[in-house]
Amino acid sequence: MQNRKTSRVYDAIIVGSGAAGGIAAHVLVNKGLNVLLLEIGPKWDRNTIFHTEHSWPYEMHYHGLGRPGQYDGLWKVNAYTEHLYVHPRIDRYATAPGTDFHWTRIHAVGGRTNTWARVSLRMAEWDLKPKSMQDGAGEDWPISYSDLAPYYDKSEDMLGVFGTREGLAVLPDGNYHAPTPPARCGEVMLMKGGRKIGIPVIPVRKAILLKNRDNRSACHYCGNCDYGCATGSRFSSLDAIIPQLLGRKNFTLRTQAAVHRVLLDPKTGKARGVEFIDTRNKLTYEARARVVVLGAGAMESTRILLNSKSREWPTGLGNSSGVLGHYVMDNFKSGFVSGWLPSLKSTEIFNDDGAGGGHVYIPRHTNFKGGRKSTVLRGWQFQPGSGSGSFPGYSKRLEGFGSGFKKEVREMNPARISLAGFGECLPYFDNYCEIDPGGLKDRYGIPQLRFHAQWHDNEKKMADLMYDSAEEILRAAGAEVSPYARNTPPPPGDATHEVGTARMGDDPKTSVLNKFNQAHDVKNLYVVDGASFVSCPEKNCTLSIAAVSWRASDYLAEELRLGRL
CATH class of the missing domain: 3.50.50.60 (FAD/NAD(P)-binding domain)
Known part of the structure; x- marks a missing residue:
């Protein structure tokens, strides 16, 4: 036709x-x-589509998590966001036997x-020249940092990135419209702990307006950017x-x-x-x-x-x-370790929701000049979480029930602290996608993808090192580390990078x-x-x-x- x-x-x-x-x-x-x-x-009309932005868990089915298993492991899709994302069971894609991939659309x-998540970071020169400047693995980009720098400037202005200039070679400074909002109490302790062990903990860089611009309002610190933003602040x-x-x-x-x-x-x-x-x-x-x-x-x-x-x-x-x-690639997630800071337990509770999550960031600190040596190639970053959030999700890790349990949740709220890591994935030819040979099509009749993707030895070894690193940083900040399991990283695609x-x-x-x-x-x-x-x-x-x-x-x-x- x-x-x-x-x-x-x-x-x-x-x-x-x-x-x-x-x-x-x-x-x-x-x-x-x-x-x-x-x-x-x-x-979409942002004034109506992001209607769950300020909803409480008790107002949502399954406290906002959705029916168990309903979203096939896509962590960003839940009862808060299922009207925003493509439902993985309505518009399926395929994965090859023995592999897995999370495609969030x-x-x-x-x-x-x-x-x-709005975290806005520049690549350094050695990120673009990993083969020649780092360890011989993979390939160099055909461009250098000087080629991208003026476009980073323009993009940061367009996106409305806040941040501070830190002078770190591993993380080039940018063009910021405002400094990062002040660190929370737990984040200040992280920064002090990082200095003790030689690991920088710096103000985070995010694409969130702290001043009104055009048809977008300054952030109102609700902390729920994952559900959309009715004010257009992010x-x-x-x-x-x-x-x-x-x-x-x-x-x-x-x-x-x-x-x-x-x-x-x-x-x-x-x-x-x-x-x-x-x-x-x-x-x-x-x-x-x-x-x-x-x-x-x-x-x-x-x-x-x-x-x-x-x-x-x-x-x-x-x-x-x-x-x-x-060469399908994605950052892999590991090193999620949480704990609590004894000096902050039972202290006064403030609204610590902040500008969309953490106000500090822990850049890569391994395998570059001036950094620590590691037994794997490349490195990782951490994104911390701390303070009295509106949704004390850590409570599921506390024991007890009744009034005593509620008291413990309140006392621990200002003391909670956590790290979530993202590691570099090397490029592998055998990580790839193809048109599904079984004839799978999307809801419009267009042939769909099949993924062949899995982590290799370098990522698996790095994942374990990230747990060690997270524990070291938390303990340097004075935290008590909560018991946890060293889980295998979720499959490629899960970080949505x-x-x-x-x-x-x-x-x-x-x-x-x-x-x-x-x-x-x-x-x-x-x-x-x-x-x-x-x-x-x-x-x-x-x-x-x-x-x-x-x-x-x-x-x-x-x-x-x-x-x-």
């Missing part, structure tokens, strides 16, 4: 509206290009920027980018458009547009443009490329290298994209999201995705102006 065609040919089609696609839209529209932005989900304008492209573009003559937003594949001009071999399904009427359409930009998220953009196979591209569009879909699968590089034989995120094989096709990442440092990736997208979009606009595309 012939596709229905959109009425015009755009300068650029952008697929996806989150951190990558949203930034690309901002850059290209403001450079005067006629842009069509396609988003698989609807455009939001189909809406803004994507996962609607509910992310960055999302839904609040910070799209409202600035709507109404512009050169910008068109089409929601509920599920992109199936990139279409090629058979005469030139260049991309001519994309095919998408309107999720409301289930009809298929073709949108045409001079340039196609994929920014739908690492796995989704790669799914589109894999589904764009043809006689010329039997294993996926732009896959002459054979690496498309390979998934990257890789369409890596950039100088050599078309070993990479999908060049250093400007342009496909080696199709010069008017760009992939601007985390799929382009060559490595997966321990640092949260959203800020780097924004910077990479901004840089690629700048280059794309100039190439189009010069008539090279």
Whole structure:
């Protein structure tokens, strides 16, 4: 059946509206290009969609956790958020026997920027040159820190990142709109303890406004950013980018458009547009443009490329290298250790919810010049939690019942402290995704992914070291460490920092994209999201995705102006 065609040919089609696609839209529209932005989900009204932001657990089914096993282990999906995320049992993906992967998706304008953790960190030079500057493992990126630095500046300003300049080589300083809110009592003790053992504990860097800006209000310290933000205080492209573009003559937003594949001009071999399904009427359409930009998220953009196979591209569009879909990476989670600070037990309780979680951060402290040596490659970070939160979840680890139990919960509330670690995953060719050979399709009839992903020896060994490190840091702060089990890290994807699968590089034989995120094989096709990442440092990736997208979009606009595309 012939596709229905959109009425015009755009300068650029952008697929996806989150951190990558949203930034690309901002850059290209403001450079005067006629842009069509396609988003698989609807455009939410933040005043109504985030209605559980201030709900109490007792108001929710199963205290907000949802029915046990209902969400197949996706920790971000619960009774508070099930109306925001794709339900894993409604829109399934596949995993190969003996492997596992957690793919957490939001189909809406803004994507996962609607509910992310907001931690915004720059990569250092050796994060981009891990093979040559660290340990010989993996590959170097085809870009350096100096290439990204100006785009980090722009992205931090757009996102509204707060933080402080600490002068740490392992964590470059940034462009902050305000200093981090003051540390809580427990966090001050962590900072003092870190100094004793030579491990920096610094103010965290997050994309949360502490001052009003445009249509976004300053943070009101409710601490529930994981459930969305009705005031738009945390960055999302839904609040910070799209409202600035709507109404512009050169910008068109089409929601509920599920992109199936990139279409090629058979005469030139260049991309001519994309095919998408309107999720409301289930009809298929073709949108045409001079340039196609994929920014739908690492796995989704790669799914589109894999589904764009043809006689010329039997294993996926732009896959002459054979690496498309390979090198699936994600930070792995380990070292979750909690305890309590005796000096804070039974002290006065304050509202410690803060600006979306912890106000301090523990950067990587192993395997770099000036850091500690380790028996594994690369390193990890910790994100602490402490203080009198509204939801004392630690109470499930306390014994007793009745009035005595309630008294213990109150006394322990200001004294609680915890660390959660994120480690670097090395790139492995045998961690990959493919179109499911069993024929699994999503709810719109588009072939779905199957994942082959698992942790290797370096990650497993690092996970154990992270527990040791967490205990050392907590004890240095004067904490009593609570009993815990050293669990195997949850599967790849669980940290929701998934990257890789369409890596950039100088050599078309070993990479999908060049250093400007342009496909080696199709010069008017760009992939601007985390799929382009060559490595997966321990640092949260959203800020780097924004910077990479901004840089690629700048280059794309100039190439189009010069008539090279």
